[in-house]
Amino acid sequence: MSFPSSWTTPPRQPEARFFELAAQRQSVLTKPAGSLGRLETVAVQLAGLQGTEKPGLDQVQISVFAGDHGICEEGISAYPQAVTAQMIANFAHGGAAISVLARSLDAELEVVNLGTVSDVAPDLPGVIDARIAPCTRNFSATDAMSTQQVSEALNHGDSAAQRAADKGCQLFIGGEMGIGNTTSATAIACSLMNKNPMKLAGPGTGMDVAGVRHKAEVIISALQRHDNDDKGEDAMAVLKAFGGFEIAALAGAIAGCAARSIPVLIDGxxxxxxxxxxxxxxPDIRPWLLFAHRSAEPGHQAVLDALSAEPLLDLGMRLGEGSGAAVAVPLLRLACNLHNDMASFADAGVSKKEEQ
Structure with a gap:
């Protein structure tokens, strides 16, 4: 299986004229300039990305990618791997946080099962069977994924982006579920940013101080082992080394959405x-991304800094599933409503600020 074209070809850049049109509209609405703060700027950003003067968020797609991790052999999680498969069923039956949020938002929700150690019941509603393997390999001993598996995961993410495009999606949210995935994510982040795992590793599913230290030590050892591979900061090599079927699929979905001109609201x-x-x-993917919230995981701020991102919310959340991004959707919808429906000074017969 080859890599999706969105992984090898830069996306087009948003057209500047739509940002300008939206900014002009903001300048004549009945309020002092800048008085709605980031509600103004995010409305202008959405308008520019959607290619319209008046943005909308009626069609929101949430895709949760699930997969298990071989690194769990090192005792880096407070929960057993069986939870991944159990949570897939919980998503399907509507009992998970993201399920409740999706219903509340009237958003489309799908779950993409990329591989679990425990069996998942067949024909669960809203669950797409995209199994690559029961789990990634233990990256403390070898590469987490083969090149073929990376390609498969990226393509499954790109397929989710295509489904979103086919439904006329105006905003895409990617979520994840996978016991052990904060360890994988931290190893990837430390490798790409040359950071110390002792600074970035966090509690994940609820590890205590000793557990977090052990997680960091496992990552340090794995980073030292993979440094011998001379992978440098190559994204593909880092992904292959430290894995996460669901993390690779998320990267594929993000690239795929940017290639299809769909804004992506990034979770935690x-x-x-x-x-x-x-x-x-x-790098041309970056303009297509909005950032929902600042996670309580200690490594998140370093990743946000690397992406020059300032999230909309800081609620102390660290659940995952796309839940933090879903919580931010009403805020974005209100920003669009204010932008689209407020009267202009001329329409309302209200005097503008006098020129100084």
């Missing part, structure tokens, strides 16, 4: 790491 730590991979591969 793990999705931000996937975005870092995608932007490292194709």
């Amino acid at each position: 730590y793990i999705v931000s790491v996937a975005a870092l991979i995608a932007v490292s591969q194709q």
Whole structure:
């Protein structure tokens, strides 16, 4: 299987004229300039990305990618790997946080199962069977994924982007589920940014202080082993080394959405790491990304800094699943409504600020 074209070809850049039109509209609405703060700037950003003076967020697609991790053999999670398969069923039956949020938002929700150690019941509603292997390999001993597996995961992400485009999606949210994936994400982030795992490793599913230290030590050892591979900061090599079927699929979905001119609302730590991979591969993806929230995971701020990103919310969340991004959607919808429906000074007969 070859890599998707979105992984090898830069996306087009948004047209500046739509940003300018939206900014002009903001300048004549009945309010002091800048008085709505980031609600103004994010509305202008969405208008520019959607190629319209008046943006909308009626069609929101949420794709949750799930997969298990071989690094769990090193005892880096407070939960057993069986939870990944159990949570896939919970998503399908509507009991997970992202399921509740998707219903509340009237958003499309799909779950893409890329491979779990425990069996997943067949024909679960809303679950796409895209199994690559039961889990990635243990990256403390070998590469987490083969080149073929990386390609498969990227293509599954790109397919999600195509489904979103086919539905007329105006905003894409990627989520993840996979016991052990904060360890994989931290190894990827440390490799790409040359950071110390002791600074970036966090509790993930709820590890105590000793557990977090052990996680960091496992990552340090793995980074030292893979340094001998001379991979440098190559996104593909880093992804192959430290894995995450769901992280690779997220990177593929982010690249695929940018290639199809779909804005992407980035969730927390793990999705931000996937975005870092995608932007490292194709820097022109960056303008298509909005950032929803600052995760309580300690490594998230470093990744946000690397992406020059300032998230909309800081609620102390660290659940994953795309939940933080989903929580930000009402804020974005309100920003669009204000931008689209407020009267201009001329329409309302309100005097503008006098020229100084």
